Amino acid sequence: MTTITLVQGDITRESVDAIVNAANSSLLGGGGVDGAIHRRGGPAILEDCRRLRAAHYGKGLPTGQAVATTAGELDARWVIHTVGPRFSPQEDRSQLLASCYRESLRVADELGARTVAFPAVSAGIYGWPMDDAARIAVETVRATKTDVEEIRFVLLDERAYEAFAAQVR
Numbered sequence: 001m002t003t004i005t006l007v008q009g010d011i012t013r014e015s016v017d018a019i020v021n022a023a024n025s026s027l028l029g030g031g032g033v034d035g036a037i038h039r040r041g042g043p044a045i046l047e048d049c050r051r052l053r054a055a056h057y058g059k060g061l062p063t064g065q066a067v068a069t070t071a072g073e074l075d076a077r078w079v080i081h082t083v084g085p086r087f088s089p090q091e092d093r094s095q096l097l098a099s100c101y102r103e104s105l106r107v108a109d110e111l112g113a114r115t116v117a118f119p120a121v122s123a124g125i126y127g128w129p130m131d132d133a134a135r136i137a138v139e140t141v142r143a144t145k146t147d148v149e150e151i152r153f154v155l156l157d158e159r160a161y162e163a164f165a166a167q168v169r
């Protein structure tokens with residue numbers, strides 16, 4: 001049984017087995033939640049990202065995939081970095097966004113993580129409309145078979161929280 005919970009706040013303050021990062025394919029950090037995770041988690045996360053890049057992702061981590069690193073100084077064991085698609089009004093990229101959630105849960109299962117915190121992937125700098133991002137997130141995790149016991153969506157502001165709450169209700 002997997003439970004879905006919602007929290008309004010900063011994901012870097014959560015205590016869970018794994019925190020999911022809305023990264024970019026370079027894995028070298030950025031703004032938004034990515035910037036916050038690297039700032040608060042410290043340099044060990046970037047060191048791990050650089051190692052992964054050198055070993056496997058010289059061309060970048062493809063959109064829709066996920067990979068784990070240490071969580072550094074965060075109150076978690078791992079950060080799972082996933083690359084969301086940029087929103088496009090011309091092209092339906094929702095399968096790529098769904099893939100971020102599926103792949104992150106697959107990596108979480110490989111690690112043995114039981115509690116996983118997700119931000120609203122792609123719904124910030126990548127421009128995805130929040131209601132649609134919330135629908136895809138909740139529908140996808142509900143449809144994914146996983147050993148994760150708690151999937152916690154951590155939403156920075158009230159608007160995002162309400163969008164997810166409308167899907168979970």
Ligand code: AR6
Nearest residue numbers: 010011022024030031032033034036122123124125126156
């Ligand atoms: N805790 C929880 N949610 C947060 C936090 C936080 N500390 N900070 C931001 N959010 P974004 P994206 C929310 O832009 O759209 C980066 O530069 C934010 O309000 O972080 O997938 C990467 O390197 C929004 O609702 O990620 C990529 O280049 C959600 O998290 C690019 O941005 C996602 O916003 C990825 O863009």
